[in-house]
Amino acid sequence: MKTVFSIIVILIFSNILGQDQNNLVGNPSFESIDGKLKKLTQINIAKGWYSPTALRADLFSKDKEGDIGVPDNFYGKEHAKDGENYAGIVAYSYNNNKPRTYLQSKLTKSLAGGVDYCVKFNVSLSDLSKYAIDKIGIHFGSDAVSLDRKGDIIFSDKSGEFEHIITPMGGKVLSARYNWETVCGIYKADGKEKYITIGNFYNGKDTKAEKLKKLENFSGAQFPEAYYYIDQIEVVLVNDETECDCVDDSKVKKEAVVYSSMEVGDISDLTNEQKLERLKVYFDIESSSIEDSYVSNLEKVVQVLKENSTLKLQINGHTDKSEKEAINSDPENEKLINLGNYRAINVRNYLVKKGINSSRLTPLDAGAENPASPGLSRLSLAKNRRVEFIITK
Template structure:
């Protein structure tokens, strides 16, 4: 299967060195250990998906296909703690299929104040493509769209009592690093209603920038 998988490690959301994301490195889980795929929304506290996509969580306690550092996507150490999350941001074989992560903030952001949003990503070893389209939006509450496809901002704006603001991360280079974690960041000015953050690829396949790259297979022993 041809696939483009981005593995998230750690989401940090800082102001004056204070992290305002709940459970930012996916360490707090509702079971002793997550050992199955597609369990982020069911097992990781304060985190969910934003559509019907099957976002994964990987952990060093698993010692199998969702382990750390070895798993079904290859090999990657955790940057902080023992866990990280994994999302499909593009799949050549599944048109417009997307996975997202959606997390809760510790407190509503203060209107007019500047905040830095920062998180780390690493491309999975088995990926055949790299992309540029990794962005985020803040919202007043959690909403899960009833689709497996890319969720457009226009679609999400139609939900009742749901307010969001979309932020694009400008980047000239493709996110193609399979060996290390790279930092993505953006400074935003709060609107005053932000309680949740959602990260992913919000573009349709026809609108994204991608490049084919060499696969680096890594079998799980």
């Protein structure tokens, strides 16, 4: 068993190492620090990172408290997307009252001309931001962009630099607080690009800014700006655009899969265990609502319980791997954290409404630990979003 465990650990480590080696961004999650983090505006102590203007960006760490802590800090509360640290920048301010800040780094090697790169970085709007914008992006350049004073780096239309920027798909305004959103796109390199800069390079009139209401659970005044936490930046060579899984969140829900099991058919000659094995209920992505197509299965469960008055069931609510990862990204989202339990409870409540005594039904959050299908395809994940019935007596 020790040998098997060692092999698994080596394989996992090798996979992670391979991903890191493919990423052309050094220190992509700001985990490597050279110096003592004491206050805001210290992005320069994250190895390989700096700011191209006189006003530095911020660095936050789980090892610290107060203004520069993780998850709680000067601008709000957010857990790291990856590791224990993340950066923060001012991407917009009302009437340009506060200078913007930027992140900059030199890639581990220059980009090759005519080649596609999958580009991703994760952002989370700080809780005390009064505005959210659409124009936060990542710029690629053969030279480092710089400004020898505090101020905004604004490109002109004639500069041609906008062709070297990846911004949110479809002009999406990034307004998620208490969560991370991924800015993702394909960048076809001209060749020789070796610097990345993250921030807002558009003037105020070309930046869509949405005004947000203050979150109820935060004290203090909102900041009249759009302040974003930044984490987990990736620039990876791809042979085909389909290798870069940039997906618009709005499309994910439209394309969601609810597994359609085979017709249950006649189960009268089966044992109770065999009947219940066939009567699973499947769910949509991040949903605990019972689909109409599975009401007939539940009616058959009701029939089994009424024909066997002493039968008691444990109702196991399962989630899939993608939902588990969503919980890791948003660890305070009560809906996600309790999703398996909510699925089990909703099924229990349906059975109770049909006349089954609740004392015979025990809902259980089974999580994502026992998948029905080991794969990661949309169909495999759909098979894992389920409720199963286990006879306990």
